[in-house]
Amino acid sequence: MSYSNLETVRSTNLTTLNVWLCNDGDFNTDIQKAEKYLQNMGNFILSSVDFTPLEFAEKMEVKLKRILGQADNTIQEEKLNDCINKIENYKKFLKLNLAAAEKKANNLIKQYENVTDIKEECLNEMLRAKPKLHRARNLFIKVAQQADKSIFQRGINSYQILWDQLSTNLKIFKDIVKKYPENQLALLLHDHQSFIEALEDGKIPLGGELGALALQRIFSEYPQLTVRQKVSIATLIEKTQIERDTHCNSVALKSEIIKLQLYAQYCRDNDLPLVAWIGSARPVFSMIADHPGEGAYLNCDDAKWSPELNSTWLLIVSSMGYEIKLVEQHYPKVVDALTSGKILNYVSALIDEIRPFPKEFDSQYHGGDQPTATPQEILRLMSIGCKAKKNDDGSVSLTPPKSWVAEDYRSRKIKGLPQKHNIGRESQDVGVSRTRRHSVSFFKGSAQPVKKSLFEHPGESEEIRKNEKPKL
Known part of the structure; x- marks a missing residue:
């Protein structure tokens, strides 16, 4: 059966992969796809979606052995056998390390669920709208104070600390906040009364990084709410089903943790830099x-992606000691704010990039009425203590403090990866092209005007996945 006949199925990255694994299409195309996945162990591990890399290997092996009899010549047969041999070698590594990766994934998920259960308890206090104004906040802060217990508790603590910093500096954002009354970041930085009114009007969502920070502000200012406001906030939380924003899909989370663990082990075994x-x-x-297997990335089932899963993935990557590389070149003033190590400088730089609400004014940093995906991810990483540095190739990386990396997978003797030379009209430096302002040399240029979908998170951008994903 040709998988071209299954195009009516909703196309997500998981369904696309499953259709390819379970059905036979053009013989040469199947070989090319297999060779792409099998370029190296790292790329193979990261290409798996929803099932473990070992299951991926077994499914691919079954497919390749099934089509082996369709080879028309010895060249095709040799290519297939080469792919099958690679899979056999990969399976040895995966069988050796999968059990440990699954055990660590289960432990992390248990820690994650403990913290999200506390969030739920706090939210339930708000839903009851009882006059005990301090109870929910104190319960939440109790978890935050145990930040040394897990990366997820550290995440709570970090947003509490961040909000404490912002709350004492709201005056410096006063003018620009008034200038853009529809922007969610601006609304988040309003005075107490305006913030509560924006919440009651449904102008501030409680999902994503901004939503997490908004939720932290609610907890922090809960004692100041009137009884009417408490009831209003409780109604908002109930109607928006906030539990969907405070929990992520456990199947997708476990799959991603396993891949991160296996990829980290692969990098350590082969003295490769640990990059996400x-x-x-x-x-x-x-x-x-262009660089398969040289960096980890969130590659869950599209249907299971959520802002909470993305945020949780960032926390786990940080706790494992990954160097987190930003795959876009940023404005100089934003880079300066990042490398200053002061999160207030970064928030100020982000505020300066706010644009008017109409969508034709979308920019690298703001889309519609809120910051785009990447700036919010950076906000999360800086809030937990990651420090930014500018690399020789012009990119920016964030690294976690060594003191709280749970298990350091980084090799002590890193092999240098080959850099591509990009020679522009004004430069012969390695890495950075001065002829393109918004991308470093290993990024592909984009047409102007730029579509809004460019600035979406990969897990949200169905248009990009459908039309502009790498050819396999």
Whole structure:
């Protein structure tokens, strides 16, 4: 059966992969896809979606052995056998390390669920709208104070600390906040009364990084709410089904943790740098296509992606000691704010990039009425203590403090990866092209005007996945 006949099925990255694994299409195309996945162990591990890399290997092996009899010549047969031999070698590594990766994934998920259960308890206090104004906040802070217990508790603590910093500096944002009354970041930085009114009007969502920070502000200012406001906030939480924003899909989370553990072990065994990529859709997919296996990335089932899963993935990557590379070149003033190490400087730089609400004014940093995906991810990473540095190739990386990396997977003797030379009209430096202002040399340029979908997170951008994903 040709998988071309199954196009009516909703196309997500998981369904696309499953259709390819379970059905036979053009013989040469099947070989090319297999060779792409099998370029190296790292790329193979990261290409798996929803099932473990070992299951991926077994499914691919079954497919390749099934079509082996269709080979028309010895060249095709040799290519297939080469792919099958690679899979056999990969399976040895995966069988050796999968059990440990699954055990660590289960432990992390248990820690995650403990913290999200506390969030739920706090939210339930708000839903009851009882006059005990301090109870929910104190319960939440109790978890935050145990930040040394897990990366997820550290995440709560970090947003509490961040909000404490912002709350004492709201005056410096006063003018620009009034200038853009529809912007969600601006609304978040309003005075107490305006913030509560924006919440009651449904102008501030409680999902994503901004939503997490808004929720932290609610907890922090809960004692100041009137009884009427408490009832109003409780109604908002109930109607928006906030539990969907405070929990992520456990199947997708476990799959991603296993891949991160296996990829980290692969890098350590082979003395490779431990790198993760974050950014918006097109640059991330370009990196995957041009530098397969050189960086980890969130690659869950599209249908299971959520802002909470993305945020949790960032926390786990940080706790494992990954160097987190931004796959876009950023404005100089934003880079300066990042490398200053002061999160207030970064928030100020982000505020300066706010644009008017109409969508034709979308920019690298703001889309519609809120910051785009990458700036919010950076906000999360800086809030937990990650420090930014500018690399020789012009990119920016964030690294976690060594003191709280749970298990350091980084090799002590890193092999240098070959750099591509990009020679522009004004420069012969390695890495950075001065002829393109918004991308470093290993990123593909984009047409102007730029579509809004460029700035979406890869997991949200169905248009990018459908039309502009790397060819396999």
